Amino acid sequence: MDHALTPAPRLALTDQPVASTISAPRSSDRRQVKVAPVFDDALRQSKVVVLDDDPAVIRLLGRILERGGYKNVVTTTSPHEAIALCTVDEPDLVVLDLHMPDMDGFSVLERIRELTPPDTYLPVLVVTGDMSPWTRQRALSSGANDFLTKPFDTPEVLLRVRNLLETRHMHRKLAEQNEQLEKAVRQRTAELDEARVEILERLAKAAEYRDDGTRRHTERVGIYAARLARALGLDETTVQTIRRAAPLHDLGKIGIPDYILLKPGPLTAEEAAVMRTHTTIGAQILSGSRVPTLVMAAEIALHHHERWDGTGYPHGLAGEDIPLAARIVAVADFYDALSHDRPYRRAWPVHDILAELRRQAGRQFDPDVVAAFLDLIDHQRALVAAS
Numbered sequence: 001m002d003h004a005l006t007p008a009p010r011l012a013l014t015d016q017p018v019a020s021t022i023s024a025p026r027s028s029d030r031r032q033v034k035v036a037p038v039f040d041d042a043l044r045q046s047k048v049v050v051l052d053d054d055p056a057v058i059r060l061l062g063r064i065l066e067r068g069g070y071k072n073v074v075t076t077t078s079p080h081e082a083i084a085l086c087t088v089d090e091p092d093l094v095v096l097d098l099h100m101p102d103m104d105g106f107s108v109l110e111r112i113r114e115l116t117p118p119d120t121y122l123p124v125l126v127v128t129g130d131m132s133p134w135t136r137q138r139a140l141s142s143g144a145n146d147f148l149t150k151p152f153d154t155p156e157v158l159l160r161v162r163n164l165l166e167t168r169h170m171h172r173k174l175a176e177q178n179e180q181l182e183k184a185v186r187q188r189t190a191e192l193d194e195a196r197v198e199i200l201e202r203l204a205k206a207a208e209y210r211d212d213g214t215r216r217h218t219e220r221v222g223i224y225a226a227r228l229a230r231a232l233g234l235d236e237t238t239v240q241t242i243r244r245a246a247p248l249h250d251l252g253k254i255g256i257p258d259y260i261l262l263k264p265g266p267l268t269a270e271e272a273a274v275m276r277t278h279t280t281i282g283a284q285i286l287s288g289s290r291v292p293t294l295v296m297a298a299e300i301a302l303h304h305h306e307r308w309d310g311t312g313y314p315h316g317l318a319g320e321d322i323p324l325a326a327r328i329v330a331v332a333d334f335y336d337a338l339s340h341d342r343p344y345r346r347a348w349p350v351h352d353i354l355a356e357l358r359r360q361a362g363r364q365f366d367p368d369v370v371a372a373f374l375d376l377i378d379h380q381r382a383l384v385a386a387s
């Protein structure tokens with residue numbers, strides 16, 4: 001048999017949908033259900049693909065659907081054409097014959113289900129003269145949603161088609177609403193994240209307001225620490241966390257009296273002891289949070305003056321017992337602090353800072369972090385020289 005792909009035939013008498021009535025009652029009950037044509041525009045425009053190897057059947061179904069008000073019905077006798085139609089433009093409903101010579105309806109059904117995204121509801125209405133339990137069960141297990149038996153009962157065809165299409169459109173509407181909700185949630189989450197980052201940045205600025213004329217030290221330490229973390233091979237989430245946490249390393253200085261914090265000369269032993277408490281004060285302010293940035297910030301605030309050789313403060317941790325984020329910030333803080341003027345000293349030349357960093361590798365600082373920092377400086381110099 002030649003396969004034919006044809007739009008559903010239009011009725012000769014009128015283009016307007018008309019009510020359908022039972023055309024071939026199959027029982028002694030001759031009462032008729034009147035099915036009004038669909039008026040909902042989305043339903044009327046639904047794309048319906050009808051597949052049956054018998055041209056007379058697709059003509060009849062096409063006419064019934066046309067009379068029911070459906071404007072976008074495509075009929076075909078070819079299973080391959082039907083699958084192609086489902087591939088190119090997803091239909092809203094597939095009406096499918098089960099017994100066909102080339103490729104049976106079960107195979108078509110399975111192929112359609114493979115093509116349908118898992119979260120999409122694409123109803124399939126199976127049409128068959130064979131309604132044995134085996135056939136029904138196999139069709140249902142292959143993904144059929146409803147059945148129509150031959151010979152057709154016109155109102156039943158229209159009612160089943162309309163029910164399936166209404167469910168399809170309800171699913172689509174729900175999916176659209178869910179998508180809008182998810183979009184709104186994503187937007188609000190992004191706004192909250194932005195607000196949280198901004199608050200942390202402002203907190204860091206507040207911490208340095210009293211002792212840094214330029215108020216850029218904490219920002220630069222964050223940038224250096226992030227570059228170092230990336231150079232040491234840490235994942236990008238950790239890099240961004242350290243980028244935001246590092247600027248809070250000296251937050252505890254807000255608890256240090258001005259006469260010590262702003263003293264232009266060297267500190268006495270007692271004053272130095274008070275100054276050292278900025279680590280524990282900072283940790284107290286920042287601890288107890290579940291936000292990863294604040295958890296890391298508390299760790300950095302507490303340990304950024306520990307030394308690799310174990311002679312630092314406040315806990316005298318040594319080597320890898322010192323959290324890596326704190327070891328990274330120690331180097332970044334040292335470099336930036338010495339490369340800028342302070343009330344009690346002038347900035348050091350970069351050459352001298354780098355020499356001191358080399359000297360302190362394995363003493364004050366983690367040698368791997370120092371090596372990574374020196375590599376970054378070399379790389380930056382090479383870039384400047386090349387430009």
Ligand SMILES: [Fe+2]
Nearest residue numbers: 249250304305
């Ligand atoms: Fe500090």
